[in-house]
Amino acid sequence: VSHGCYDVVVIGAGPAGAVASSLLADLGYRVLVLEKEHFPRFSIGESLLPQSMAFLEQAGMLQAVVEAGFQHKNGAAFTRADDYDCFDFREKFSDGWGTTFQVQRDRFDKVLADCASAHGVEICYGQTVVAVTTMADAVQIDVVSEDGSAYQVGAAFILDGSGFGRVLPRLLQLEKASTLAPRVSLFTHIKDNITDAGFDRNKILITVHPEHPAVWYWLIPFSNGRASVGVVLPRELHAGSECTECELLQQFIAEGGMLQRVLENAEFDTPVGIIDGYSCDVESLYGERFALLGNAGEFLDPVFSSGVTIALKSASLAAEVVHQQLQGLEPDWQKEYAVPLMQGVDTFRAFVEGWYDGRLQDVIFADGKSEQIKEMISSILAGYAWDTGNPYVRDPRRLTTLAELCRK
Numbered sequence: 001v002s003h004g005c006y007d008v009v010v011i012g013a014g015p016a017g018a019v020a021s022s023l024l025a026d027l028g029y030r031v032l033v034l035e036k037e038h039f040p041r042f043s044i045g046e047s048l049l050p051q052s053m054a055f056l057e058q059a060g061m062l063q064a065v066v067e068a069g070f071q072h073k074n075g076a077a078f079t080r081a082d083d084y085d086c087f088d089f090r091e092k093f094s095d096g097w098g099t100t101f102q103v104q105r106d107r108f109d110k111v112l113a114d115c116a117s118a119h120g121v122e123i124c125y126g127q128t129v130v131a132v133t134t135m136a137d138a139v140q141i142d143v144v145s146e147d148g149s150a151y152q153v154g155a156a157f158i159l160d161g162s163g164f165g166r167v168l169p170r171l172l173q174l175e176k177a178s179t180l181a182p183r184v185s186l187f188t189h190i191k192d193n194i195t196d197a198g199f200d201r202n203k204i205l206i207t208v209h210p211e212h213p214a215v216w217y218w219l220i221p222f223s224n225g226r227a228s229v230g231v232v233l234p235r236e237l238h239a240g241s242e243c244t245e246c247e248l249l250q251q252f253i254a255e256g257g258m259l260q261r262v263l264e265n266a267e268f269d270t271p272v273g274i275i276d277g278y279s280c281d282v283e284s285l286y287g288e289r290f291a292l293l294g295n296a297g298e299f300l301d302p303v304f305s306s307g308v309t310i311a312l313k314s315a316s317l318a319a320e321v322v323h324q325q326l327q328g329l330e331p332d333w334q335k336e337y338a339v340p341l342m343q344g345v346d347t348f349r350a351f352v353e354g355w356y357d358g359r360l361q362d363v364i365f366a367d368g369k370s371e372q373i374k375e376m377i378s379s380i381l382a383g384y385a386w387d388t389g390n391p392y393v394r395d396p397r398r399l400t401t402l403a404e405l406c407r408k
């Protein structure tokens, strides 16, 4: 590391950090990314949304992602007991991409980080940010290297893309409890051995537990015969179990109806991971010479695969506002960053709430939905949560009326 002074230091080389740093390097700034791990490294969050393609394109990273050979994705399928319905993201209300990818995040994140390096970003791996001091004219960052040495870096601005590391929320006491109930997720990668000809690898499969509507599973097929599988459950259900994480995951899958049949020959060859209480929030997404990106800000819930899309949207918005600030234009971070970002986050929030209180599940599994309404819902599931032309984005409370109609 050249311990000099940078225009921007970014904590973390995940999707948010890679895209924000790359956009800023494209604008001519001197950008350093400090990343604790070495890539490739595991991350959960493998199902992308078509909306994310626009941000990858904007950052000049789409070609590299396409060439990496990930599993094509064109929609999401839902099943509950004997019900099944799917949304094809190409049939949607909003303009824009209708397809995307299901990605192994170790490879995907490395593709993005390598693109950022190629755009001139200096990325230093094995470097953990441990303290940050914001001053009137600069930010001072304390770093511990994996060899144990400690040093400081200076910057005009710092972006926190540390994901669940939540570096600035912890260091600057910005943490705020999420209003969403605490839930636990168990997940692993499997050799799926899916032979069912009716199974569509181009869509993720979301399964609702036939008896517990608050318990749901994802199955995200990859392009190499493997898949990510996971279950989300209320904390009480996890706390009350005496099984190992692997037994519990397999026990839930055995109760999953169609999911159980699809995975009957699957090989569970990888340890099961767990994240307990993933939802988080912050008091503010920005402050004196800093802003929070992606998961370092608010994280809602995995059910709509919105995490990476929100991370990339935040990177795209923040890069522009940092640019204005470094030009001395004194941008209004609330108006130009927090409000536009939260507009889409709030759409997803309304849909997450609708999922867990049953409204959205009833809409998804209802027979005879109008094509027009299905396309509006499909748009949001495809990530177009910022398209205020969509009535369900403009006023997500419409979901309540729609659910009532569907229940009749």
Ligand code: FAD
Pocket: 011, 012, 013, 014, 015, 016, 017, 034, 035, 036, 037, 043, 044, 045, 046, 047, 048, 049, 127, 128, 129, 130, 161, 162, 163, 164, 165, 166, 167, 185, 187, 230, 275, 278, 293, 294, 295, 296, 299, 301, 302, 304, 305, 306, 307, 308, 309, 311
């Ligand atoms: P991350 O990808 O987490 O990157 C943060 C980086 O910062 C890491 O590389 C980390 O090593 C580094 N770091 C941390 N602390 C420090 C430090 N002190 N110093 C230096 N570096 C540091 N999203 C989807 O889009 N689709 C899904 O299907 C999906 N499924 C999910 C399932 C579950 C159970 C959960 C919990 C989340 C899921 N998500 C999903 C969300 C997704 O994982 C995140 O939203 C996404 O990874 C956020 O990207 P990011 O760039 O903000 O952070």
